[in-house]
Amino acid sequence: MEIQLTQTEENYLKSIYSLELSSSKNVSTTLLAKKMKTKASSVTDMIKKLADKDFVDYKKYRGVSLTKGGNTIAVKIVRKHRLWEVFLVNKLEYSWDEVHEIAEQLEHIKSDTLIDKLEEFLEFPTHDPHGDPIPDKEGNIEHHKNIMLSSVKVENSCKIIGVKDSSSEFLKYLDSKNIHLGSIVKVISKEVFDNSITIEINKQLLSISHQISKNLFVKIL
Amino acid sequence: MEIQLTQTEENYLKSIYSLELSSSKNVSTTLLAKKMKTKASSVTDMIKKLADKDFVDYKKYRGVSLTKGGNTIAVKIVRKHRLWEVFLVNKLEYSWDEVHEIAEQLEHIKSDTLIDKLEEFLEFPTHDPHGDPIPDKEGNIEHHKNIMLSSVKVENSCKIIGVKDSSSEFLKYLDSKNIHLGSIVKVISKEVFDNSITIEINKQLLSISHQISKNLFVKIL
DNA sequence: CATAATTATTAGATTAGTCTAAATTTTTAT
DNA sequence: ATAAAAATTTAGACTAATCTAATAATTATG
Secondary structure, eight states: OOOOOOHHHHHHHHHHHHHHHTTSSOBOHHHHHHHHTSOHHHHHHHHHHHHHTTSEEEOTTSOEEEOHHHHHHHHHHHHHHHHHHHIIIIITOOOTTSSHHHHHHHTTOOOSSHHHHHHHHTTOOSBOTTSOBOOOTTOOOOOOOOOBGGGOOTTOEEEEEEESOOOHHHHHHHHHTTOOTTOEEEEEEEOTTTOOEEEEETTEEEEEOHHHHTTEEEEEO | OOOOOOHHHHHHHHHHHHHHHTTSSOBOHHHHHHHTTSOHHHHHHHHHHHHHTTSEEEOTTSOEEEOHHHHHHHHHHHHHHHHHHHIIIIITOOOTTTSHHHHHHHTTOOOSSHHHHHHHHTTOOSBOTTSOBOOOTTOOOOOOOOOBGGGOOTTOEEEEEEESOOOHHHHHHHHHTTOOTTOEEEEEEEOTTTOOEEEEETTEEEEEOHHHHTTEEEEEO
């Protein structure tokens, strides 16, 4: 007796989930419309439908938030998305900047058993190729505290553990500079006027803009 | 500039393809409706749409047939379906009776590169888990001539190379009798009144109904 | 070959998701 | 505090895919 949602409904829940993670306030219609690349009026319609089905709490003009049930579904989709990304990169040899679009489709495949078998086949990865944590079968997800490279103090060293922006352009830039997950970085100096920083990576000095450094998750060493 | 078809359109083309394979006449509205589990009126609507897009040839009251372009698309979907089935059985350890439904979804994933990478990962399989041939990248497909076990003469031996019916029930029956692709079978005797046959398989005698034997593809040894 | 039976098509609705334009509510800024 | 701006909702329309019921064409049969 699985609840059957359409792909569109699933995508709305996923978007609400991700917007909730980055703000704590209710998700506004306009923000959701931007995320879903649709119009606010369409969002209002969909929100009503999701509210009728008890996946979101909704008060007119006050935005939405996921219910327990809605959250559970959103996390499941995130789990599927990330496991498929691991498959695409680790098994099919895609690069990390190519997999998002395909995983967007694969995440909607419906099966009670598929994703758990895939997880086993992939040997229970804990993170996707962009460093995002993979929820387990029960929906538990370990949110790493988000320390950005931009906030690391001069002289400190850290390890790159994730990317915030996973656009193809950003990832390709990182590839071109040989920056990847696991790279060890030491902050050498910081410019006050533009917040750019000079880092030591792969035994070389490299200057990176604030735009870059604020999109890299790190773990202080 | 890929042609973007809906899943439903793709499914119609696939169904027309499979019905064309088994009759050589134009595919009738009713037959297609049965295959698609929908109503004849819906089929008429869809056929018109597909004809407008030049994927089928259609004359009112005369049924449809695939155009070159329609056939190309249908074969691509068949290729995707069968490669995903191989993945599910060989890599995720599904049994051959569980994979059809999931492959029905996976076959609609859109990507210019995915299926070729999957094919390589699977080491270029030539047949799916039910013995059906997998079209290559160019759409070439080797149709094995369809010799059924039911037509094998007494005293002759053959190898099981495919199943015509791939319903879960049929496949589970075969599993229970330890009949699988590659099994060597000798026809010992044939009953005239019900066309059931006795075969020797795995060094044992087994009686099987016509219903079974006419759904097993074999290669005479 | 005429009429019954079958098969196929059309007409008119319905549902999901979207859109534009108009109306309403909330927020922001004098 | 109130007017302007911004955000949101509503109304009405559109497309894709489906359905039922009515109509039309084909085929089968006596």
